[in-house]
Amino acid sequence: MRQPEDLDARLRAMVGRPVGGRGVAVAPDPVNQPMIRHWAAAFEDWNPVYTDPDAAARSRFGAIVAPPLMLQTWTMATPKISGIAERGGSPVETEGPTALAALDEAGYVGTLATNSEFEIVRYLRLGEVVSATSTWESFTEEKQTRLGPGRFVTWVTTYTDEAGEVVGRQRFRILKFKPEGAPA
Amino acid sequence: MSAPVRRTPAWGDVAEGDELPDMAVDVTATVIVAGAIASRDFMPVHHDRDYANSQGAPDIFMNILSDTAYCSRFLTDWAGPDAVVRRLAIRLGVPMFPGAPLVYSGSVTGHEVRDGEGIVEVTFRAVNDLGEHLSGTAELGFPLPG
Secondary structure, three states: OOOHHHHHHHHHHHOOOEOOOOOEEEOOOOOOHHHHHHHHHHHOOOOHHHHOHHHHHHOOOOOOEOOHHHHHHHOOOOOOOOOOOOOOOOOOOOOOOOHHHHHHHOOOOEEEEEEEEEEEOOOOEOOOOOEEEEEEEEEOOOEEEOOEEEEEEEEEEEEEOOOOOEEEEEEEEEEEEOOOOOOO | OOOOOOOOOOHHHOOOOOEOOOEEEEEOHHHHHHHHHHOOOOOHHHOOHHHHHHOOOOOOOOOHHHHHHHHHHHHHHHHOOOOEEEEEEEEEOOOOOOOEEEEEEEEEEEEEEEOOEEEEEEEEEEEEOOEEEEEEEEEEEEOOOO
């Protein structure tokens, strides 16, 4: 295991750098009605502008719009289900060394989301393809938490449409922790 | 508790101090798994109890994308289809495990006209059997009259 000073230096060097490979995730599918209906059913959110074309036509939007808080969902990676637990819960293969891999390697294998802040610039319509560009914003030093010693990791994401116009922004914070009472 | 509105309240009828109708979600394992998968979050802590146990959690727990989804439903069930969510910020507290109700409550804490739109700030929280699961603030855009 690496020394903490080494980890701190590695993390500091990543601030402002892209998350993941190039830091850009393009939605695997355009904004579409089946995924919206699946989402609306899961959360029992029957706001008619998401699923009822007639009601949407009469609304300020004039047509179906995606639920604004689906913004993060469009660019979530298509998961590789096989081996998901063996990869420490990562639903995708990680591309090369990342800040989260560095933290895993240092024993902070637990992951818990703690904050999410969205600015919705505009609602998305069917057929639009969203991209998400994320950069690391900050890493804290180790803190004692309810779950064990951990570090808070924050990144910011800018969501854009096909023309490159910003449709929303998000700040997301997770805790990477050393689980207590769990096998090391 | 009330049914979601099908009309957005008139801007003139919204005032600081107004309380939103509470929203209760009876959270089961099905609710947690359905939300995780619909939001495309396949982290095993949100669908595999054995895996959650290995992370020190007693059970699977709700993912944050489900939390923000329920927040937006809570807000627009009150604000109606012609209101837009402009901003939403939440902070998580105690986890949400299966087998308890999650109750959202909130009130209007700000009210102003900005960029040709009526902006309503709502401050809210969601509470379960363990305590405060989340707290947050949001801004909703309402059409102005005329």
